[in-house]
Amino acid sequence: MQFISKLIKVLRSGESPGLIAGGFAMGLVVGLTPFWTLHNVLILAAAILTKVNLAAVFFAIFFFSFVTFLFDPLFHNLGFVVLAQIEKIKPLWTAIYNWPIAPFTRFYNTVVMGSLLVALALVIPVYFLTQKGIVAYRGNPAAKIEKSKFIKALKGNFVVKWYIKIRDLEF
Amino acid sequence: MRPKGLIGLLVVILLVAGAAYLLSDRLIERQLESAGESIVGAKVEIDNLNFDLLGLAISLDRLQVTNPNDTWKNMFETGEMKFDMETAPLSRKKIIINNIKVADIRIGTQRQTNGYLPPKPKEPPGWVDHAIESLKQKVAAAPVLNLGMLKQKINVDSLMAFVNIQSLQRLETLKLSADSTRQRWQTIIAEFDPKGELKAVETQIHDLTSQEIKGVENLIAALDKSKKIYDTVNGFKKETEQKKALAALDIKQVKTAVASIDNWIADDIDAIKSKARLPDFSAQNIGTMLFGHNVIQPIVNMLPYIDLARKYMPAAQQFMSAGKVEKPPRFVGQNIRFLLRHPKPNFLIEEIFISGVTNQQDTSKVLYLSGKVNGVTSHPRVYGKPLSFQLAADLPNSTAYQLTGVVDHTGDIPAERFELKAAGIRLGNISLPARPYLPSQIDARRGDLATRFSLAGSQLDFEVGLTARPVSFIIPDSLIHDDLISKVTSSLFNSVDMLQLSARIYGTTSDLNLQIRSNIDNVLAERMKELVGESVKLARAEIEKRVNAIVEPKKQEALALVSKMENQITGGIQAIENDINKKLAVADEKKKEIEKKIKGETTKDVTKKLKGLIKN
Numbered sequence: 001m002q003f004i005s006k007l008i009k010v011l012r013s014g015e016s017p018g019l020i021a022g023g024f025a026m027g028l029v030v031g032l033t034p035f036w037t038l039h040n041v042l043i044l045a046a047a048i049l050t051k052v053n054l055a056a057v058f059f060a061i062f063f064f065s066f067v068t069f070l071f072d073p074l075f076h077n078l079g080f081v082v083l084a085q086i087e088k089i090k091p092l093w094t095a096i097y098n099w100p101i102a103p104f105t106r107f108y109n110t111v112v113m114g115s116l117l118v119a120l121a122l123v124i125p126v127y128f129l130t131q132k133g134i135v136a137y138r139g140n141p142a143a144k145i146e147k148s149k150f151i152k153a154l155k156g157n158f159v160v161k162w163y164i165k166i167r168d169l170e171f
Numbered sequence: 172m173r174p175k176g177l178i179g180l181l182v183v184i185l186l187v188a189g190a191a192y193l194l195s196d197r198l199i200e201r202q203l204e205s206a207g208e209s210i211v212g213a214k215v216e217i218d219n220l221n222f223d224l225l226g227l228a229i230s231l232d233r234l235q236v237t238n239p240n241d242t243w244k245n246m247f248e249t250g251e252m253k254f255d256m257e258t259a260p261l262s263r264k265k266i267i268i269n270n271i272k273v274a275d276i277r278i279g280t281q282r283q284t285n286g287y288l289p290p291k292p293k294e295p296p297g298w299v300d301h302a303i304e305s306l307k308q309k310v311a312a313a314p315v316l317n318l319g320m321l322k323q324k325i326n327v328d329s330l331m332a333f334v335n336i337q338s339l340q341r342l343e344t345l346k347l348s349a350d351s352t353r354q355r356w357q358t359i360i361a362e363f364d365p366k367g368e369l370k371a372v373e374t375q376i377h378d379l380t381s382q383e384i385k386g387v388e389n390l391i392a393a394l395d396k397s398k399k400i401y402d403t404v405n406g407f408k409k410e411t412e413q414k415k416a417l418a419a420l421d422i423k424q425v426k427t428a429v430a431s432i433d434n435w436i437a438d439d440i441d442a443i444k445s446k447a448r449l450p451d452f453s454a455q456n457i458g459t460m461l462f463g464h465n466v467i468q469p470i471v472n473m474l475p476y477i478d479l480a481r482k483y484m485p486a487a488q489q490f491m492s493a494g495k496v497e498k499p500p501r502f503v504g505q506n507i508r509f510l511l512r513h514p515k516p517n518f519l520i521e522e523i524f525i526s527g528v529t530n531q532q533d534t535s536k537v538l539y540l541s542g543k544v545n546g547v548t549s550h551p552r553v554y555g556k557p558l559s560f561q562l563a564a565d566l567p568n569s570t571a572y573q574l575t576g577v578v579d580h581t582g583d584i585p586a587e588r589f590e591l592k593a594a595g596i597r598l599g600n601i602s603l604p605a606r607p608y609l610p611s612q613i614d615a616r617r618g619d620l621a622t623r624f625s626l627a628g629s630q631l632d633f634e635v636g637l638t639a640r641p642v643s644f645i646i647p648d649s650l651i652h653d654d655l656i657s658k659v660t661s662s663l664f665n666s667v668d669m670l671q672l673s674a675r676i677y678g679t680t681s682d683l684n685l686q687i688r689s690n691i692d693n694v695l696a697e698r699m700k701e702l703v704g705e706s707v708k709l710a711r712a713e714i715e716k717r718v719n720a721i722v723e724p725k726k727q728e729a730l731a732l733v734s735k736m737e738n739q740i741t742g743g744i745q746a747i748e749n750d751i752n753k754k755l756a757v758a759d760e761k762k763k764e765i766e767k768k769i770k771g772e773t774t775k776d777v778t779k780k781l782k783g784l785i786k787n
Contacts, residue, residue: 094510109506
């Protein structure tokens with residue numbers, strides 16, 4: 001809920017669409033792939049150290065974790081094909097497998113490999129689409145969305161009201 | 172760059188590092204203790220383990236391993252230990268230690284606390300349990316040398332009253348079988364007997380009086396009829412022969428049982444003798460009776476450890492992933508293994524150097540321990556070399572014990588080989604099973620010991636040779652009696668001052684053979700045979716006589732029934748066969764007679780026709 005609230009604030013704010021889209025793309029990779037891998041640690045460190053939007057990162061992680069749950073069997077199948085059934089690239093995997101850091105990457109896991117490939121394929125299109133979407137949102141539909149029945153219904157919800165009350169408390 | 176992010180990240184890193192620094196020692200210590208305890212079955216304690224994360228080194232002040240058979244004592248404890256781990260394999264969770272120096276090792280030290288651990292839930296019996304059970308059964312199967320029993324008169328009457336003589340039942344079954352066979356064949360013979368048919372045949376033959384048949388054509392018709400009669404009788408003959416063969420098989424079956432009658436009686440006699448527990452004073456039995464428990468003990472103690480070694484250092488492992496896992500758990504997937512250029516086992520200690528002193532308080536009893544163990548690994552096939560060890564325990568001026576061994580689990584079949592040699596060692600008291608008239612302890616001053624053990628798969632071979640001198644056999648007062656047997660055994664054991672023992676346990680672990688020989692066996696066997704042999708011999712003869720007296724009448728009845736069965740069956744079939752043969756001969760004769768007449772008539776007719784031709 002906090003992510004959504006922050007995200008809406010961010011979308012409305014003047015923050016650069018590129019930084020928001022960058023954070024969203026980073027979160028996509030982390031969210032789609034199993035968490036405890038070297039690339040995720042590096043991406044998160046990069047997200048913390050750079051100025052990408054962290055709310056967008058965490059929102060994307062949260063959102064794509066659900067997507068992963070749905071597509072997990074597909075990632076496993078794709079990973080198995082890439083790792084075990086394409087003979088030509090097996091020497092490459094063998095070489096990487098022999099690197100000392102290989103166990104931290106967990107690239108030899110079918111779900112890691114499958115989901116990482118999908119994430120890498122999506123990351124650039126998602127970056128540009130998100131960037132365009134933010135620009136478009138800030139242009140005209142922001143007010144429309146605010147007045148939409150869905151948002152009104154959401155704001156009328158008891159839990160949301162309670163949340164907003166607590167959020168706006170001043171000490 | 173986000174400065175707050177950098178600080179936050181550094182804080183997280185520092186927190187993780189701090190927690191690892193604070194908790195890793197205790198965590199590793201507990202894991203090592205727990206692994207040791209699961210192997211030993213009693214407490215394993217490590218004092219002040221220190222894990223140096225930067226140097227990747229572990230040091231500890233003391234390691235205590237409780238003796239599971241006496242939990243107030245340590246099997247051994249060590250002094251300070253320090254060793255390094257290889258860095259690169261740690262990324263694959265592999266612990267590779269090149270060498271460890273275990274100095275100041277002490278054996279059998281007293282513990283401050285009880286090292287007892289509750290036993291684990293009993294697992295279903297495995298090969299070790301079967302092997303131990305097989306050995307214990309072999310020792311238990313040796314007759315108990317209860318010399319006291321020999322003083323008493325063996326009461327054959329009471330023995331016979333409690334024994335069920337099996338051969339009586341078997342003879343009864345044989346009688347029933349012979350009688351039912353006889354009755355069955357009587358029915359078969361009665362149903363088959365072709366008396367009526369043969370009578371009809373006889374009449375038909377009688378009707379074919381060749382003198383009364385005139386003309387070649389009539390004679391040829393008579394010949395056909397005679398041939399048919401012959402074939403009919405011959406058919407009966409063939410059927411009789413088949414029945415005769417079947418009857419012979421049935422008779423043979425019954426007679427086979429008859430041939431076993433004497434064996435049945437012998438089995439009964441043996442069963443009664445075993446109930447009487449008449450001692451068999453063979454040298455082999457005496458060796459097993461006296462030393463069986465002691466000889467199997469090293470194997471009983473050793474096999475569970477070999478089982479553990481086979482469990483934790485398994486041979487023949489599958490490392491490469493085999494096929495696709497169709498539905499792995501969500502988010503788990505399947506790890507695909509690729510070939511490692513320099514594969515390492517998950518756990519390996521390449522070399523352990525051991526040194527220590529057993530008893531520093533009493534220098535006359537001190538043993539200096541030294542040796543090394545190579546290749547302690549969780550994956551022997553990956554490491555490619557077997558575990559080997561050479562340990563020596565030296566006295567101040569000589570070598571007392573030498574223990575060498577190889578645990579080879581690098582191939583498909585695990586194999587273990589150990590050798591222990593000991594020269595001039597102090598043996599002390601050796602306990603024997605307490606039995607009247609016999610020693611319960613041997614006090615052996617010094618001795619030489621040589622043992623060789625090998626286990627390849629399930630094929631076990633263990634040999635032990637012991638020479639002890641001087642020895643004294645201790646018979647407690649409670650086991651000494653004021654009689655001749657006591658005097659003889661006491662004087663015998665007092666006269667022996669050396670013990671020479673050789674034993675071998677061999678075979679598959681589920682069915683082990685036991686051979687034990689000692690210099691006492693023959694001497695004791697001969698003396699006991701002289702002393703009590705006569706009464707045992709008489710008892711044996713009496714048992715044989717009694718059993719024969721009971722069984723013999725039944726045996727004769729059975730034999731008579733079998734004989735009656737055979738006579739009736741063979742006699743019945745023979746009578747039919749004789750009758751058929753007679754009729755067959757008559758039919759054959761008639762056929763020949765008609766053939767002869769046809770020949771004569773034909774010649775006469777031809778001559779007549781030729782004469783007519785010449786005249787014309």
